[in-house]
Amino acid sequence: SAPRLGRTEQHQEPAVSTTTPGAWWEQLRCRETDDDLLIQLDTYLEHMTQDGQEEEEMGSTSEDMDNPEFLFSQVFSKICNLPECQNLITVLQNLLVIEPDMK
Numbered sequence: 001s002a003p004r005l006g007r008t009e010q011h012q013e014p015a016v017s018t019t020t021p022g023a024w025w026e027q028l029r030c031r032e033t034d035d036d037l038l039i040q041l042d043t044y045l046e047h048m049t050q051d052g053q054e055e056e057e058m059g060s061t062s063e064d065m066d067n068p069e070f071l072f073s074q075v076f077s078k079i080c081n082l083p084e085c086q087n088l089i090t091v092l093q094n095l096l097v098i099e100p101d102m103k
Contacts (some may be wrong), residue, residue, distance in 0.1 A: 025045070028041070029041075075088065076088065
């Protein structure tokens with residue numbers, strides 16, 4: 001006859017999603033008592049969420065990476081309120097003086 005499996009051998013942990021926290025994350029937070037570890041886990045989750053959002057944004061825009069208007073609007077929206085915007089203005093001014101070769 002087949003060997004009898006003990007209770008612990010029959011139990012399998014459900015697959016855990018590493019991209020979206022769910023009930024497993026809350027259960028872990030409730031059971032964990034190490035405050036330093038909880039801070040590290042929260043930081044990890046925050047970064048993981050941000051990375052996922054950035055990947056989604058890039059995935060939805062990758063087809064537009066050859067569109068100059070799209071690229072300009074993306075760059076401008078990222079730096080319009082930063083000191084680096086002056087660098088973009090300088091580059092654009094330099095591009096503006098380029099005369100196309102009319103052969």
